[in-house]
Amino acid sequence: MILRSWLFVPGDSERKLAKGRENAADALILDLExxxxxxxxxxxxxxxxxxxxxxxxxxxxxxxxRINPLDTEFALPDLAAxxxxxxxxxxxxxxxxxxxxxxxxxxxxxxxAREGLAxxxxxxxxxATETAASLLTFHTYLNGVTDRLVAMTWGGEDLAAAxxxxxxxxxxxxxxxxxxxxxxxxxxxxxxxxxxQPVGVVHVDFRDLAGLEADCHRDRRxxxxxxxxxxxxxxxxxxxxxxxxxxxIAHARRVVEVFExxxxxxxxxxxxxxxxxxxxxQARNLLALAEQVGAKG
Numbered sequence: 347m348i349l350r351s352w353l354f355v356p357g358d359s360e361r362k363l364a365k366g367r368e369n370a371a372d373a374l375i376l377d378l379e380x381x382x383x384x385x386x387x388x389x390x391x392x393x394x395x396x397x398x399x400x401x402x403x404x405x406x407x408x409x410x411x412r413i414n415p416l417d418t419e420f421a422l423p424d425l426a427a428x429x430x431x432x433x434x435x436x437x438x439x440x441x442x443x444x445x446x447x448x449x450x451x452x453x454x455x456x457x458x459a460r461e462g463l464a465x466x467x468x469x470x471x472x473x474a475t476e477t478a479a480s481l482l483t484f485h486t487y488l489n490g491v492t493d494r495l496v497a498m499t500w501g502g503e504d505l506a507a508a509x510x511x512x513x514x515x516x517x518x519x520x521x522x523x524x525x526x527x528x529x530x531x532x533x534x535x536x537x538x539x540x541x542x543q544p545v546g547v548v549h550v551d552f553r554d555l556a557g558l559e560a561d562c563h564r565d566r567r568x569x570x571x572x573x574x575x576x577x578x579x580x581x582x583x584x585x586x587x588x589x590x591x592x593x594x595i596a597h598a599r600r601v602v603e604v605f606e607x608x609x610x611x612x613x614x615x616x617x618x619x620x621x622x623x624x625x626x627x628q629a630r631n632l633l634a635l636a637e638q639v640g641a642k643g
Contacts, residue, residue, distance in 0.1 A: 348638040349373045349408060349497070351584040352471075352545060353575040356381040357411070358390035363397045371581040372572070373408040375437050378424050379415075387420055391427035398431025408434040410471065415440035416449055429457040435469035435496070440476045440504070443483035444491045447472055451492040471497040471545065474536070475529035476504035484532045487540055499545035499574060500533040502526045534569050546570040552577035562587030571635065590636040598636075601629035 353371035355362050357378045366374045376397065382390045398409055411433045414420035417440070425436070438450055447470060454468045472495060474480055474487075487495075502522060506514040514526050522530070530547070537544035546565035549558040562573055562584055573584045590598075604616050605626050613622045 347408075348543065348571055348635060349545075350572045350588040350639060351575050351581040352410070352572060353578065353581050354381065354412070356390075357394040358382050358386045360393060360397070363393070365578065367401065367407065369407075369578050369581050370585055371407060371575060371578075372585070373410055373434070375574075376409060376411045376428075376433075378420070378428075379412050379439055387414075387423075391424060395427050395431045398428060398433055402432075404434055410435040410437055412437035412439060416446050422453070425453055425457055429454075429461050429463070429468070432461065432463055433468060435471060437471045437473065439473045439501075441472050441474055442477050442479045444486035444489070447487075447491055447495055451494050454494065466494060468494065469496045470494045471499065473501050474498050474533050475500040475502075476508065478505075478508045480505075481525070481529060481532065484536045487536050491540060495540070495542055497543040497545050497572075498533055498537040500529045500547050502529070502547055503550070505529055530568075538569065543572060544570045546573035548574045548576050549580065550576065552580060555579065555583050559583050559587055589639050590632050594632060595636050598629035598632045601625055602633070 349372040351371040352373045352375055353366060353369055354375045354377050355366040357363075357376045358381075363374075363376065376394045378387070378390050378394065394411060398411075401409060411424070411428045413424035413428075413436055416438070436450060436454065438446060441447065450470060454470075455465055457463075458465050458468060470492070474484070487498075502514045505526065506512075509525060511523075511525075514523055515521065516523050534544045536542075546562065549561050551557060558580055565573060566588055572588055575581050575584055601616060601621060604614050604621070605611070608614050613620055615621070
C-alpha cells in the first residue's frame with residue numbers, strides 16, 4: 347500500500363491526535379520522540395496507546411508510532427506501551443545501520459506474541475540518515491533485512507547536527523549541500539533495491555506551500571513516492587503532488603499500448619519521440635502507482 351503523506355502528530359496532545367484523524371494524510375506518525383519532553387514521556391505513551399485502541403478502523407488512514415532511538419532508555423518502554431494498541435507500523439529514528447532494524451524486528455515479534463497480533467503485522471519505516479555512521483552503512487540493508495521494513499526516509503536536520511554542521515543548505519542556491527544529497531540518493535537507491543517505499547524528507551518551512559509543492563515534484567521525479575509532513579496544511583499538497591495526473595495516466599497508457607501493438611520491438615515511436623524498454627517500465631510503474639493511490643483521492 348502506497349502512503350503518500352505521513353503527518354507527524356505530538357503523542358502527548360489529545361487535541362492534535364483527534365484533529366489528525368480529520369486530516370488528509372494517508373498516515374499519522376504519533377510521535378514519542380522529538381516533540382515530547384522527557385518528563386511527559388509516560389503520559390505520551392499512555393495517550394498514544396489509548397488513541398490507537400480507540401481507532402481500530404485504519405482503512406483510510408494508517409496509524410504509525412515514532413519511538414525513541416533504540417540506544418536510549420525510552421525505546422523499550424515506548425514499544426511495550428504502544429503495541430497494545432496494534433499500531434500499523436513503527437518509525438525508527440537515529441538509525442546507524444540495518445542492525446537496529448533487525449533488533450526492532452525481534453522486539454516486535456515478541457510483543458506481537460504478547461498482544462495476540464499476527465507476527466509481522468507491525469511494519470517499520472527507517473529514518474535512515476540521522477547519524478554520521480548511517481551514510482557509510484547503507485550496504486547493510488542489502489543483506490537480507492526483515493520484510494517488516496516497508497519504507498525508508500532520510501533526515502537532513504539531525505544529520506547536520508551529527509556532522510557538526512551549522513546549516514545543511516548552500517547559501518548561494520538554497521539547495522542541500524553535498525552530504526545531504528548523498529544521504530537522499532543513498533536512501534532512494536537502497537529503498538528501491540530492497541523493494542521498500544522511498545519517502546521524501548520534511549519541508550521545514552511549513553508556511554511555504556508553493557515551495558513544498560515544488561519539492562514534492564522534485565522528489566517524485568527522482569523516484570520517491572511520498573513525503574513526511576510536519577504541519578496539517580502540508581498533507582493535501584503532498585497527496586496532490588504524488589498522485590499521477592489524468593494527463594500522465596493517459597500518456598502512460600499510450601506508451602503501453604504502442605508497445606503492445608508492436609510485440610517483439612524494443613524501440614517504437616510515439617508522438618515524435620523514440621521509446622525503448624525503460625520508457626515502457628516507467629509507464630507501467632506510473633500506472634501501478636495510479637492504481638494504488640487512486641482510491642485515496
